[in-house]
Amino acid sequence: MTAEHIGQGPPGIDPELIDTCVHCGFCLPTCPTYQLWGEEMDSPRGRIHLMGQHVEGTPVTPEMAGHFDACLGCMACVTACPSGVRYDRLIEQARAEVEREHRRPPSDRAFRELVFRLFPYPRRLRALRLPLRLTEGLRRRLAPLLGRIDARLGAMADLAPPITPRVRLPRLVDARGPRRARVGLLTGCVQGEFFPQVNAATARVLALEGCDVVIPPGQGCCGALSVHSGRPEEAARFARRTIETFERAGVDTVVVNAAGCGSTTKEYAELLADDPAWQVRAKGLRFTDLAEYLAELGPAAERHPLDVTVAYHDACHLAHAQGVRAQPRALLNGIPGVRLVEIAQSDICCGSAGTYNLFQPEAARQLGDRKAAQVAATGADLLVSANPGCTMQIAAALRRGGARPIPVAHTAQVLDASLRGLPVSALTAAR
Structure with missing residues (x-):
């Protein structure tokens, strides 16, 4: 099986991808679980060794499944690897093997x-x-x-985050001023139901920057949770529905404001590679992160000042999976009065990783507490995150730490406040 056949192709782990690993160890310092436990089999290199054993005939044992389950899939190792090993593909394939072969308790x-x-x-x-x-x-x-x-x-x-009032978004938000583009907005599952204010801010920002924003009703899951958990067939069903939804909406660019959703939607063509017709349809849509899209579009609306110190958190599926690091920082730095500070070890996962903090709560808690301490050490007034899972994870860890409460907002909300001339209190009020 080749790397292109991760969607619904024959089961198995691609041996050619395994062979690209030269076991150099550059991945070790970047791996959160190796940092926690110092165990070789809980590093990318060690897990690839186990994958090789499985390809050679070793069945998936409970111990092997445990090492694969313990991986966050954060892809920091992909960023660090000098050999270009597609560990992201390998761990997805390995998890699919676990789901096929391993009988859990x-x-x-x-x-x-x-x-x-x-x-x-x-x-x-x-x-x-x-x-x-x-x-x-x-x-x-x-x-x-x-x-x-x-x-x-x-x-x-x-x-579980504090529940804010529901926000009902219209099917179309018209551009303010000269119309520069027409885009769709992916509302997401957790984002849409637990953080509706983020979707509302995203639509307003895009409209203020000259975009007609199409928001199809009845959107479902994009498939991110499924594809990252070894359930590719389920993910492919969600992907087809998402593609159909935006095709019917008549847009060819879809803006995504959740990092995990963004990385998955960008890979639809690979997920659907065994179905040429659907692969073509997937390639007909461009999915793009909000910060990435705004950086390309360029600013048009006036930025009003915000007197606030902001710590920006790099979501793994934005920084490592999509390579979007500079754009959010540039957007925040473009707001007068914003003082952007960096978080120590920003490339290390906070422990959210989709469903990881539910399935592996002890490891996730350790990573979350570490991240919360590093956030608190910045002295920032506000933490900015571009992924709902990271927002919930770090907010919960900050509450547990008992230190000065630091509110968490999305990049879209900070831009929205600046573009509309809202006070800083609109962002820093306790949530």
């Missing part, structure tokens, strides 16, 4: 089934909004107790 199977029957479905997430809002204080108090019963349940209670 009943409790693990049940919890995974709960996650994958809930999070990719916006309507099901929407049904949780009222219960979560009514029980917010109770959840915070019960999270440690639930964690003693099952760490995964404690993580779910701890991570």
Whole structure:
């Protein structure tokens, strides 16, 4: 099987991709789990060695599955690798092998089934909004107790964000001033239901910069959670639906404001490689990150000053998967009064990694606490993140740390406040 056949092709791990690894060890300092435990088999190099054993005939054992499960899929190793090893492809293939061959314990199977029957479905997430809002204080108090019963349940209670009022977006937001472009907006699952204010800010910013923004109703999951968890067939179904949605909307460029969704949608052509007709349709759409798109478009609207110190967090699926690092910083630096400060070890994952902080809560908690301490050390008034999972993960860790509360906002919200001349308090108010 070649690298192009990760979508629905014959099962297996591509031996040619395995052979590109020369076991040099450049990946080791960048790997979060190797930093935590110092175990070779919990490094990219070690996991590739296990993949090679499996290709040569070793079955997927519980121990082997555990090492693959412990990987965050953050792709920092891909950035660091001098040999161009496609570890991102390899770990997706390995996880698909685990799902095909490995029989998990009943409790693990049940919890995974709960996650994958809930999070990719916006309507099901929407049904949780009222219960979560009514029980917010109770959840915070019960999270440690639930964690003693099952760490995964404690993580779910701890991570759920404060529920803000729903925002109903129109199907079309007209450009303000001269029309420069027409784009679609991917609203996402967690982003759309738990952070609707981010989607609203994104639409306003694009409109203020001269874009007609098409927001198709009834959007579903893009497939990110599935493709990163060894469920490529499920991911492909979500991908087809997303492609159809924006084809019907009549746009050829789709703006994405969640890092994990952005990296997956950009790879639709690879995911659907075994179906030439769908691959062509996937290539007919351009999916682009918000900061990436705005940087290309160039500023048109006036930036009003914001007197605020901002720490920018690099989401792994934005920095490593998409190579989008400079653009968000340039957008923030382009706002008068904004003082941008860097977070130490910014390339190391915060521990969110899609569903990782639910399936591997202990490791995720350690990484989250480390990231929260590094954020607090910046002295920033505001943390800016471009991924809902990172926002929930770091916000929960900051709460646990008991230090000065630092609100978390999306890049779109900071730009929105500047373009509309809102006060800094609109961003730094406790959430």
